[in-house]
Amino acid sequence: MSTAPSAERPLRADARRNRERVLAVAAQMFAEQGHEVGVAEIARGAGVGSATLFRHFPTKEALIAAVVEQRLGEVEALLASAQEIEDPGEAFRTLMLDVVRAQVQDRALVEALIDLVHASSPRIEEHIERVTEGVGAILGRAQEAGLVRDDVVAGDIMALASGIASAHCPDLQRPDLVERYLGIVLDGLGPQGASPLHPGPATFDDLAAARLRCGS
């Protein structure tokens, strides 16, 4: 449950409570209104001064990262329960729908995953790695069963899921339309009418190069 770094002496009771309230309020406000909500408004909603917020999260971006981290934990839980579905095709469809829905319900998550390569903390990268692994496992099962084409990788699935999630105007149109677009993409992932793909999938080298390009 704890989102704080592991080896730190525990916070004083009031500090811990404040930290958690800020995180909860921020998560809700970011989900509803996106990143543009003011930091002062979040502090007010949590009943603390703005400086307190900045004591716990040194920058607005760090606060966003903490919220994203929490959500990624939830996504991992979705993946775990999708893995328990026996039918490989059903597991794969459930996975995609869950991941897409998580992003549609939370504008902040989509925005954050787009910026991910810049802003990413080591802890967020770990989450992403675990998510990629989980996606890969479910994808692999579906491929072995001949239900999904063999020339796609976990990274493709995640990119497509985020694409579908941003293919609709999140706060205004019918959010259920994403299921329609997902249906089309799922058909494209099937082995039936699959045509060769150019170029090949993204590699770890691509990510490393990108990270290098932004410093840090």
Place this chain on the structure above:
Amino acid sequence: MSTAPSAERPLRADARRNRERVLAVAAQMFAEQGHEVGVAEIARGAGVGSATLFRHFPTKEALIAAVVEQRLGEVEALLASAQEIEDPGEAFRTLMLDVVRAQVQDRALVEALIDLVHASSPRIEEHIERVTEGVGAILGRAQEAGLVRDDVVAGDIMALASGIASAHCPDLQRPDLVERYLGIVLDGLGPQGASPLHPGPATFDDLAAARLRCGS
């Protein structure tokens, strides 16, 4: 070429020149860096005071809208040349690749099209309508030729194109990966392995309702 409303007496020569330089500089900076570039920086780049910028474009959002309008004109031109391709399948693929690439090359365009339902001016809506018409024509030809499934509409194509464009991290990763994702979606749009889609496509009523919900 003129992006100003039709029935206005012409601007003084220097004013016209200033307006155009601001628009050109803004277009380039938005395309390269997204909407977060400062208005002061744009004004400086165009060699005018910031108040002059605001005389021509009453708000930053209006400036963005003017740039978007220009880009949409370019997209219409792309559509027109795609329409001239005889082979219906080739025309359709070209259309999708062009629309996706236009959005990948211009971060501002993606951002703007996402916000479109709120910010839209009547003139931008006209552009969108023309684009939708053009897409519908090319799509219709491909469907008649049996190359694209019958249960999709122009709105689906545009949503998917914007989704693919935001499926990759625009400034960091390999922009050519969008072609890979587009390949998957195009396979999903083929008639071969098409499974029924839920829910049905977006209607004009949905758009009207969304617009109503934000006032204006």
Place this chain on the structure above:
DNA sequence: ACCTGAACACCGTTCAAGT
């Protein structure tokens, strides 16, 4: 009729002072 730099309001961040 149009231009400009200085002034204003707002928001992320920091600081001096409190308990």
Place this chain on the structure above:
DNA sequence: ACCTGAACACCGTTCAAGT
């Protein structure tokens, strides 16, 4: 050890004054 409201810097927008 942690909290706070006031102060600071930055950016979108407006205004008083220039030509």
